[in-house]
Amino acid sequence: MHVKTMGWVVGLLCPLFGASAVWADEPAAVTGSDVVKQMAGKPECGDAGVTVAFKTGSAELDTNAKGALDGVATWLNNDKERTLRLQGYADMTGDSEANLVLSEHRADAVKNYLVAQGIDPGRVMTVGRGEHIDHLPANGRAVTFLACQPASALAEGETVTPPTPLEQPEMPAPVPAPVAEAPPPVVAPPPPAAKPSWARGFGWAFMLGGGYQDFTETTMRSQTNAGAGWDARVIGGTNSILAFEAAYVGSAREISTLGITANNPALVSHGVEGNIRINAPIRRGASLFEPYAYGGAGFSNMRISNYNSNSQALSSFRSEDDILTVPVGGGFAYAYKAFIADVRGGWTATFFNSLLTNDVNTSGTLNYWNVGGQAGFMF
Helix, strand or coil: CHHHHHHHHHHHHHHHHHHHHHHHCCCCCCCHHHHHHHCCCCEEEEEEEEEEECCCCCCCCCHHHHHHHHHHHHHHHCCCCCEEEEEEEECCCCCHHHHHHHHHHHHHHHHHHHHHCCCCHHHEEEEEEEECCCCCHHHHCEEEEEEEEECCCCCCCCCCCCCCCCCCCCCCCCCCCCCCCCCCCCCCCCCCCCCCHHHCCCCEEEEEEEEEEEECCHHHHHHECCEEEEEEEEEECCCCCEEEEEEEEEEEEEECCCCCCCCCCEEEEEEEEEEEEEECCEEECCEEEEEEEEEEEEEEEEEEECCCHHHHHHCCECCEEEEEEEEEEEEEEEEECCEEEEEEEEEEEEECECCECCCCCECCCCCEEEEEEEEEEEC
16 A cells, blocks of 8 residues: 555656756746847947148147047047047158157157047057158148947847747747957058158269359459359268268350460369358258258369460460369259259359469469359259
């Protein structure tokens, strides 16, 4: 009797235990909040359409730049997840290494202004790109903006209806994991363009030119006419404050005096000179504006062509003279890319003059002034 009763109890409890086992294995239902947690957005980045320009050699923000940055600060404050990447640039005026540092300072100046408006400095990254000309305002003296914000996601609190369970409640259909869209690729900016040879460092130029000149001493002016001059120069330091010149110089003028009976006599000179130049180079993109002053020393040979030696006793001139020259003056040069031209004016002092028969190693007799121009190319 006890055995049969125990069997009925066990028989009645087995289905209950079996059902309990099935219900214990049933997975928990998936809610909309669980889906939202799985769909964390990835950042989307792109050009912010904002550019801040600077003056040459400056990292100071002007009024227009601050007004634009106030709008950027408002955009950042509207969403704490938004970030910026600032890229600073400089033009090609001056030294390349100094321009790289200047581009970093410009990016930092923009960041510091945004931080002063309450933006977390960790949300703004900066980088200096150095020299740049094309596709930016102010010939590359600018800071550009790459803006990043979270990708679009479900609004907080929005629910997602779980899938309909199958007929057997203990085996609901699994909810597929959401597929997050890949963010658009961020294209790295191109490296700064290499500076062309005519805009780099020291700078060299070769120039040819001519002009007009005349003696300043009364005796020479009364017996000669004003004449033409010509020159060929190699200039070192076209992009520097301190520069030098090495030149061949020549001139020719008519001479009329007693004792020179040849037809069409002329006083012709050939010489060389070396000058130190002080430049004020102003670079604007591909153009160079450069006032300068110069001074130096040289040697010149003056000779009377078609000189009649038979009448030398009647002439107040010797046939030739070797003199020391000291030229001084100034000018203005303009260059566009590799082309360069200038105008100049000066005065040349002379020493050890003996062209006139009554001058023996005197100074100043052959002093002259000159004006002219030159053109050439830089390399």
